[in-house]
Amino acid sequence: MAVATPFSIDSVVVGRSPRMRAVFDYVRVVADSDSSILITGETGTGKELIANLLHQASRRRLRPFVPVSCAILAETLIESELFGHERGAFTGAIKDRPGRFEAADGGSIFLDDVDDVPMTVQVKLLRVLQNRVVERVGGTRAVPIDVRTITGSKRDLRQMAAEGKFREDLYYRLNVIPITLPPLRERREDIPLLVDHFVKRFSEQRGEAPRPLSSGVMQAFMRYPWPGNVRELEHACERIVQTCTCDTVKIGCVPVSVLFHRPASDEPIVETHGHPSAVSLDERLRGVEQGLITWALKVSGGNKSKAADLLQIKRSTLGDRIRKLGLPDRGDAPALHVDE
Numbered sequence: 199m200a201v202a203t204p205f206s207i208d209s210v211v212v213g214r215s216p217r218m219r220a221v222f223d224y225v226r227v228v229a230d231s232d233s234s235i236l237i238t239g240e241t242g243t244g245k246e247l248i249a250n251l252l253h254q255a256s257r258r259r260l261r262p263f264v265p266v267s268c269a270i271l272a273e274t275l276i277e278s279e280l281f282g283h284e285r286g287a288f289t290g291a292i293k294d295r296p297g298r299f300e301a302a303d304g305g306s307i308f309l310d311d312v313d314d315v316p317m318t319v320q321v322k323l324l325r326v327l328q329n330r331v332v333e334r335v336g337g338t339r340a341v342p343i344d345v346r347t348i349t350g351s352k353r354d355l356r357q358m359a360a361e362g363k364f365r366e367d368l369y370y371r372l373n374v375i376p377i378t379l380p381p382l383r384e385r386r387e388d389i390p391l392l393v394d395h396f397v398k399r400f401s402e403q404r405g406e407a408p409r410p411l412s413s414g415v416m417q418a419f420m421r422y423p424w425p426g427n428v429r430e431l432e433h434a435c436e437r438i439v440q441t442c443t444c445d446t447v448k449i450g451c452v453p454v455s456v457l458f459h460r461p462a463s464d465e466p467i468v469e470t471h472g473h474p475s476a477v478s479l480d481e482r483l484r485g486v487e488q489g490l491i492t493w494a495l496k497v498s499g500g501n502k503s504k505a506a507d508l509l510q511i512k513r514s515t516l517g518d519r520i521r522k523l524g525l526p527d528r529g530d531a532p533a534l535h536v537d538e
């Protein structure tokens with residue numbers, strides 16, 4: 199069970215893009231209501247963080263915030279985890295155990311990955327939300343609960359309901375207040391801010407002053423599409439802080455997966471809820487160019503003439519392109535860290 203802690207939007211949840219500002223404003227407006235909230239967003243976009251923020255900004259902040267990931271629970275366990283069980287309800291139920299709804303009493307429950315809740319449990323969940331009482335598995339007593347429900351989903355629940363994959367009545371019950379978190383690639387202006395935040399945090403954990411990043415590193419970060427969103431960026435920053443020993447973080451210290459991202463020309467366009475997102479041809483071409491130049495410099499040990507031969511261009515052209523892309527010069531030929 200999570201313990202309520204003081205919360206400040208500016209210090210913990212980072213973002214200044216118009217779309218994230220709109221989310222923060224909305225959080226302030228709806229935090230104190232008791233209506234159910236459905237947060238939709240791709241993996242790693244910050245659903246749990248925003249759920250926590252909603253709780254901390256509400257009058258329930260001194261009571262528990264209980265996050266539950268419905269995806270990692272085996273189907274048979276979900277029911278007992280959410281609603282609790284009485285002794286002897288099933289093999290292994292050796293004593294009475296309250297569920298997560300009871301643990302969240304007076305506070306908020308965050309049901310992440312609600313799209314993974316099986317239909318059988320959806321019926322019971324709807325009943326709990328409607329009647330505001332839980333019945334433990336194998337029990338007969340109805341325990342009243344006062345819980346604010348926040349749910350998270352990676353998939354579009356409305357569409358799932360339309361396709362018969364999610365109960366429509368439960369969808370309407372959960373989606374009283376919808377919040378959509380945009381993927382990181384649609385709010386790239388947040389990247390420098392998030393990088394500063396994470397580098398500072400991981401450096402502090404090591405008792406070190408945060409090191410500056412070269413402009414080439416930031417450019418590589420700005421170009422990469424971050425399919426794992428903020429979580430992936432957080433891990434990349436952690437890896438850099440842990441493994442880079444330079445005074446200024448150079449391009450060679452960036453994880454290879456980020457640096458060598460070369461979208462295939464037939465990897466078309468990411469779809470968000472069935473709508474194609476825009477794709478920048480320039481950005482993609484720059485990514486391909488950067489990947490090939492970095493590769494050529496690496497295999498030629500930083501020798502630009504050899505790298506230019508490999509790429510079948512003039513040495514001077516290679517120099518121009520390296521400058522334009524902000525890649526490191528010969529002296530800092532990438533000593534690439536090996537990605538797992």
Ligand SMILES: Nc1ncnc2c1ncn2[C@@H]1O[C@H](COP(=O)(O)OP(=O)(O)OP(=O)(O)O)[C@@H](O)[C@H]1O
Pocket residue numbers: 210211212213239240241242243244245246247248310350352392395428429432
């Ligand atoms: N705006 C943000 N500012 C600072 N940190 C963030 C932000 N958004 C996400 N994070 C961090 O990124 C990581 C992933 O966030 P979170 O767990 O909330 O995502 P999620 O949407 O619930 O992901 P999943 O769908 O995989 O459960 C966390 O460590 C979180 O602290």
Ligand SMILES: [Mg+2]
Pocket residue numbers: 245246310350
């Ligand atoms: Mg989550």
